Amino acid sequence: MDGKDYTWNRFQMGWHVGIGCNYEKYYLGVQVGTDFIPAYSHSFDGGYKPKVNTLDVKLSLGYTF
Numbered sequence: 001m002d003g004k005d006y007t008w009n010r011f012q013m014g015w016h017v018g019i020g021c022n023y024e025k026y027y028l029g030v031q032v033g034t035d036f037i038p039a040y041s042h043s044f045d046g047g048y049k050p051k052v053n054t055l056d057v058k059l060s061l062g063y064t065f
Helices: none
Strands: 014-023 026-035 055-063
Touching: 014 055
Parallel strands: none
Antiparallel strands: 014 026, 026 055
């Protein structure tokens, strides 16, 4: 590398929503969410501005004993 620090030091904020269900001794849950603030955003000549947002999808399986 050229000696530069390429670590992402940034603030992240977003939303998550989910639902869960218990059936006898089993649990199933699903959660989804995304960022409000893009992880990457850069302007190029000609007005092209790519953005990268993260998307989380979580599946929970459980057993109650």
